Amino acid sequence: MPECDHCGAHVSDQFERVFADPDGRLRACPACSSRAGIAETARERAPEM
Structure with a gap:
């Protein structure tokens, strides 16, 4: 099960598909x-590129 990269909470596969960035990271x-x-x-938590 996927989890938030910021707090470690578990999230659904659907949440991950919608909110993960192109690298697959969930920042919230x-x-x-x-x-x-x-x-x-x-977007605020993502490092600037």
Whole structure:
């Protein structure tokens, strides 16, 4: 089962398909971020390239 790379909480396969970045990393999940802001939080936590 996939897990959040930020907090280690388990997430569903569907959540991973929707919110993982192109490298397959999950930088936010419902356990460590508000549901309304998961995508924004993930972008904020991603390292700049």
